[in-house]
Every structure is written in structure tokens, then in C-alpha cells.
Amino acid sequence: MSYTYEYPRPALTVDCVVFGFDGEERALKVLLIQRKGEPYKNCWALPGGFVGMEEDLETAAIRELKEETGLSNIFLEQLYSFGQPNRDPRGRVVSVAYFALVKHGKHKKLHATTDALDARWFPIKQTPELAFDHANILKVALERLRGKLRYQPIGFELLPEKFPLSELRHLYETILEKTLEKRNFRKKILKMKVLKALDEHQQGVAHRAARLYSFDKEKYEQLRQRGFNFEL
Amino acid sequence: MSYTYEYPRPALTVDCVVFGFDGEERALKVLLIQRKGEPYKNCWALPGGFVGMEEDLETAAIRELKEETGLSNIFLEQLYSFGQPNRDPRGRVVSVAYFALVKHGKHKKLHATTDALDARWFPIKQTPELAFDHANILKVALERLRGKLRYQPIGFELLPEKFPLSELRHLYETILEKTLEKRNFRKKILKMKVLKALDEHQQGVAHRAARLYSFDKEKYEQLRQRGFNFEL
DNA sequence: TCAAAAGTGTTTCTGCTACACCCATGC
DNA sequence: GCATGGGTGTAGCAGAAACACTTTTGA
Numbered sequence: 001m002s003y004t005y006e007y008p009r010p011a012l013t014v015d016c017v018v019f020g021f022d023g024e025e026r027a028l029k030v031l032l033i034q035r036k037g038e039p040y041k042n043c044w045a046l047p048g049g050f051v052g053m054e055e056d057l058e059t060a061a062i063r064e065l066k067e068e069t070g071l072s073n074i075f076l077e078q079l080y081s082f083g084q085p086n087r088d089p090r091g092r093v094v095s096v097a098y099f100a101l102v103k104h105g106k107h108k109k110l111h112a113t114t115d116a117l118d119a120r121w122f123p124i125k126q127t128p129e130l131a132f133d134h135a136n137i138l139k140v141a142l143e144r145l146r147g148k149l150r151y152q153p154i155g156f157e158l159l160p161e162k163f164p165l166s167e168l169r170h171l172y173e174t175i176l177e178k179t180l181e182k183r184n185f186r187k188k189i190l191k192m193k194v195l196k197a198l199d200e201h202q203q204g205v206a207h208r209a210a211r212l213y214s215f216d217k218e219k220y221e222q223l224r225q226r227g228f229n230f231e232l
Numbered sequence: 233m234s235y236t237y238e239y240p241r242p243a244l245t246v247d248c249v250v251f252g253f254d255g256e257e258r259a260l261k262v263l264l265i266q267r268k269g270e271p272y273k274n275c276w277a278l279p280g281g282f283v284g285m286e287e288d289l290e291t292a293a294i295r296e297l298k299e300e301t302g303l304s305n306i307f308l309e310q311l312y313s314f315g316q317p318n319r320d321p322r323g324r325v326v327s328v329a330y331f332a333l334v335k336h337g338k339h340k341k342l343h344a345t346t347d348a349l350d351a352r353w354f355p356i357k358q359t360p361e362l363a364f365d366h367a368n369i370l371k372v373a374l375e376r377l378r379g380k381l382r383y384q385p386i387g388f389e390l391l392p393e394k395f396p397l398s399e400l401r402h403l404y405e406t407i408l409e410k411t412l413e414k415r416n417f418r419k420k421i422l423k424m425k426v427l428k429a430l431d432e433h434q435q436g437v438a439h440r441a442a443r444l445y446s447f448d449k450e451k452y453e454q455l456r457q458r459g460f461n462f463e464l
Numbered sequence: 465t466c467a468a469a470a471g472t473g474t475t476t477c478t479g480c481t482a483c484a485c486c487c488a489t490g491c
Numbered sequence: 492g493c494a495t496g497g498g499t500g501t502a503g504c505a506g507a508a509a510c511a512c513t514t515t516t517g518a
Contacts, residue, residue: 002236008285009241012326053240053324057315081313081328083289092285094244094328096313166496183499184481207495208488398469415472416508439468440515471514478507487498 010083010092014061015048015134017079017097017141018071020104020121021158021171027123028175029104030138032130033068033116039089040131042117046138048095049115061098069119070111075101075157079141087133099141101157149175153194153230156215164202164210165189172232188232194220242315242324246293247280247366249311249329249373250303252336252353253390253403259355260407261336262370264362265300265348271321272363274349278370280327281347293330301351302343307333307389312372319365331373333389381407385426385462388447396434396442397421404464420464426452 018031032044047068051060058076065071079099085092110119122128124142127135148154155171169185189195196216201209220230250263264276279300283292290308297303311331317324342351354360356374359367380386387403401417421427428448433441452462 002238003240004234004236005241005243006234007282008235009237010244010283010285011237012242012244050239051242051315051326053242054317056317057313057326078312080310081289083283083328085286085288094283094289096315096326164497181482182497183483186498188480202497204490205496206490208490208497210497396470413508413510414470415510418471420507436517437469438517440470440517442470465518467518468516469514470516472512474510476507476509478505480505481503483501485499487496489495489497491492491494 008092010094011088011090012051013048013093013095014051014057014064015046015095015097015137016061016065016076016100017046017138018065018069018074018100018102019124019141019145019158020102021174022104022121022123023159023167023170025123026170026174027125029121029123030127031069031071031102031110032120032122032127034118034120035131036115036117043131044122044128045131046097046134047116047119048097051096057096058098061096061100065100068113068115070113071100071102074103075154079137079144082133082137084133095137097137097141099144101145101154103158103160105160146176150232151230153215153220162198162200162212162214164212166210168213192223192228192230194223194230240324242326243320243322244283245280245325245327246283246289246296247278247327247329247369248293248297248308248332249278249370250297250301250306250332250334251356251373251377251390252334253406254336254353254355255391255399255402257355258402258406259357261353261355262359263301263303263334263342264352264354264359266350266352267363268347268349275363276354276360277363278329278366279348279351283328289328290330293328293332297332300345300347302345303332303334307386311369311376314365314369316365327369329369329373331376333386335390335392337392378408382464383462385447385452394430394432394444394446396444397427398442400445424455424460424462426455426462 020029020031022029031047033047035041035043035045047065049064051057061076077099079097081094081096083094087093130138155168158171159167165186169180173179194216195213198212198214200212202212203209252261252263254261263279265279267273267275267277279297281296283289293308309331311329313326313328315326319325362370387400390403391399397418401412405411426448427445430444430446432444434444435441
């Protein structure tokens with residue numbers, strides 16, 4: 001079977017930059033797969049692939065992520081489209097990149113599925129050489145993550161459902177690469193009223209157990225519609 | 233001549249949302265073209281067209297803009313990619329949308345070129361029915377414009393080289409749809425040191441002539457690199 | 465001399481920053 | 492009882508907001 005057009009067409013792919021935050025190592029990580037086929041065989045790359053003919057772009061991103069890494073049901077948002085004529089040795093390939101956030105703990109075990117040799121988390125500071133222009137895509141994604149983190153409550157997407165405030169702070173400190181004053185951070189975030197204080201505490205820690213909180217998405221939506229702006 | 237591929241491929245287009253600010257009417261406007269051919273013949277639409285095979289996405293946007301409206305040398309930035317499977321009746325067409333800002337006065341006269349029946353500025357509040365999903369693209373562009381305006385000095389792209397402070401304020405008031413206190417606006421923007429005060433004043437106004445300013449791009453770049461953040 | 469917008473300073477108030485000590489818990 | 496991080500209050504300061512009058516110019 002083949003398909004014929006009057007004019008040439010670029011191929012269209014999606015690529016996903018999946019970020020996770022490892023609370024234990026206090027490190028921001030990115031999910032990469034090892035390529036099974038040519039080009040860049042065995043090379044590490046962002047998960048992604050060709051867009052189906054009847055498939056929405058976001059749907060394609062979700063599907064590829066599932067196929068190549070086993071991940072599903074995660075925060076996903078379009079990042080940018082990359083279309084340099086020579087970014088792929090096979091010919092003209094335009095890629096719509098997505099940017100995803102996952103609760104790292106939940107997905108520690110990754111499936112290296114049929115489409116990829118391997119799938120692994122890499123600390124953002126120690127990524128291998130990447131295929132295509134993926135290093136650049138990753139760079140853009142990282143800038144976007146840092147930019148959004150301060151103005152939108154997306155940090156919660158990287159944490160488990162229930163978390164102590166200190167973990168949220170560590171996440172901000174790690175990603176923004178600066179330390180935040182403990183008391184002021186607490187005041188600021190609690191004053192926004194987007195966290196639900198739970199009647200639960202940490203367990204099995206060698207010190208006073210911290211209270212757990214959860215992000216109150218409904219409350220946030222209500223506030224946002226009244227013109228409230230999350231900003232940290 | 234025809235082109236054959238093993239798998240089907242979506243067609244790829246670029247569309248441009250071009251904003252201009254009309255200082256006299258104090259209105260934000262968008263540039264639309266009237267379609268010459270099917271589908272949506274005679275309907276108003278965003279300028280745009282197919283991406284060439286060896287052509288960078290941004291280059292394609294610049295070229296289409298030139299071809300359909302005569303505009304060139306303007307601020308252009310990628311907005312978002314739209315890929316709903318049924319957004320174009322001709323079949324699967326994915327469009328990378330760009331978002332452009334022009335100095336309205338300079339380009340009051342538009343060429344209705346060979347590719348379009350007509351090209352016109354429409355106040356954002358009074359746009360006609362648009363072809364395809366262009367109404368949605370416009371909506372996304374407008375949100376982006378409002379969002380960026382506060383945190384990046386892009387307002388200047390909509391003004392002439394030299395302008396009085398009041399015009400800059402009117403621009404902000406119009407786009408953000410709220411009034412700004414005259415004295416505080418002046419203080420805030422001047423304190424940033426990104427405006428050059430010129431030794432020129434308005435001419436032919438029926439009241440005290442205001443001093444003209446120009447945006448100092450180099451100064452802004454210097455400040456930005458030292459961690460300064462434009463915010464209004 | 466009137467109309468219309470330019471231009472200017474000060475006070476008030478809010479909200480951020482900086483900072484040090486006691487508390488609860490597991491080992 | 493000690494080490495570890497959890498949790499709290501306040502004083503000082505900077506910057507935003509609010510506000511009214513004088514100046515300049517052309518008609």
C-alpha cells in the first residue's frame with residue numbers, strides 16, 4: 001500500500017519530554033528511551049513517533065508514551081513544534097513536542113516495550129547524548145518548566161497525592177536552583193488556600209513527622225475564575 | 233509530478249495571527265485575508281498556507297505573510313500547533329500557528345496580492361466569521377498576547393519607533409481591558425530604564441505636546457542578562 | 465480664556481524579607 | 492538525651508496604590 005500526493009509532504013511526529021521529580025535523590029529527571037531502529041540506533045531519545053492519520057496530536061503523544069514507556073494518565077501539554085529541514089536524516093520531519101509531568105514514585109518501574117530497547121529516568125544534569133535535535137527540545141522544555149512553575153500550580157503534578165510541605169519546597173528549590181526560606185515559603189503557599197491540610201502525617205521518619213497536604217484542584221479553579229493568580 | 237509515501241501523511245500549513253494597534257481608534261486589530269479559492273471561498277481567514285519541503289516553519293510563515301498581505305520585517309513567534317483531524321474539509325491538515333505584531337501605522341496600506349481577494353484590519357471585537365478553526369486560533373493568540381504583554385516588552389512591537397508615554401498606556405489599557413493610573417504607570421515604566429527619552433515632542437496636537445520615547449532594546453537585553461525581569 | 469492632555473510628589477498601606485527558637489519523634 | 496527536621500511570630504523595609512493640582516499648548 002502506498003499514498004500519493006500532488007505536492008511533497010513532510011512527515012509528522014510527536015515527541016514527549018517527560019519530567020519526574022525524585023524526592024529521595026532530590027533530582028529532576030527526564031524519561032528517555034533507547035532507540036531500537038535506525039537512524040540513531042541504540043541512541044537515547046525522547047519517546048515519540050509518527051502521528052496517525054485520524055489522530056489528534058495530543059492523542060498521538062499519549063499513545064506513543066503508552067507504547068514506548070507504559071506511562072498513562074499523566075499531565076500533558078503542547079510545548080513547541082520543531083521543523084528545521086535537516087533535523088532528521090530520513091528527510092523532512094516536523095515534530096510537535098509535548099511536555100509531560102508525572103508522579104515519579106508511581107511510575108518507577110518502566111516497561112521497555114516492543115518499540116524501544118529500554119526506557120529509563122535520567123537526572124537532568126546527567127543525560128546521555130540524544131538523537132536528532134532532542135537535546136534542544138529538552139532544553140526548551142526545561143526552560144518552559146522553570147517558567148511555568150512560578151506562575152502555575154504544576155509542581156503538584158510532580159508530587160504524590162499527599163506530600164509534606166518540605167517536599168514541595170525541595171521540588172521548587174531543585175527545579176529553580178535556588179534555596180527558599182522555610183517559613184516564608186510555608187506562609188506564602190498556605191495563604192493561597194489551594195492546599196488541603198490532611199489529618200495524616202509522614203510515617204517512618206527519624207524525626208517529628210510532618211503533616212501531609214494535598215493540592216485542592218477544585219478550589220484552585222474557583223479562585224482562578226475569580227481572577228486569582230498563583231505565583232510563587 | 234506526484235509524490236508517493238509508504239504511509240499517509242497529513243498536509244502541513246502555517247497560519248499567522250497578525251495583531252496591530254490602532255492608536256487613533258484605540259483598538260486592537262487583527263489582519264485577515266479573504267480567501268480566493270475553495271474551501272471557504274470568499275470567507276475571511278488568517279493568512280497562511282502550505283509549508284515548503286525545504287523550508288523552515290518560521291520561514292514559511294514569513295513567506296506566506298509577505299505573499300498574502302505584503303507585510304515583512306515584523307515580530308513573529310510560534311504560537312501553537314493545531315491538528316484536530318477534521319479541522320479542514322480537504323482532509324488531514326495540521327497547522328503551525330504563528331503570532332505576529334506589527335507597527336500598525338506603517339502598514340496601513342495592505343496589498344491584496346494574487347493569493348487573496350482582499351486583506352484588511354479588523355477590530356478584535358468585530359471580526360467576521362472565520363474559515364476553518366481560525367476563530368479558535370485567534371482566541372488562543374489573544375490569550376497569549378494578553379499573557380505576554382505583562383511580562384515581556386512586546387508592547388513596543390505594536391507602536392511606532394517614537395511614541396509618547398500615554399500611547400503606550402493606552403495600548404496596555406486597550407489590550408488588557410482595564411485602566412491604569414497615569415502617574416504610577418509612568419513611574420513604573422521609567423524606573424525600568426528601558427525607554428530612551430528623546431528630544432522630540434508630539435506635533436500638531438491641540439494641547440501640550442508630550443515628550444516622545446523609544447524602546448531601548450539593547451539596554452533591555454543587557455538588563456535581562458543580569459536577571460532583570462520586565463513586568464508591568 | 466478655555467479645553468485637553470502632560471507632567472509631577474507625597475502619604476498610606478500592604479506584603480515581602482529576614483531572622484531564632486521551641487517542638488515532636490525515632491534511634 | 493540527642494540528632495533531625497517540623498513548626499511558629501514579628502519587626503523592618505521596600506514598593507505599590509491612591510490621590511490633586513499646576514503646566515503647556517492650540518484653537
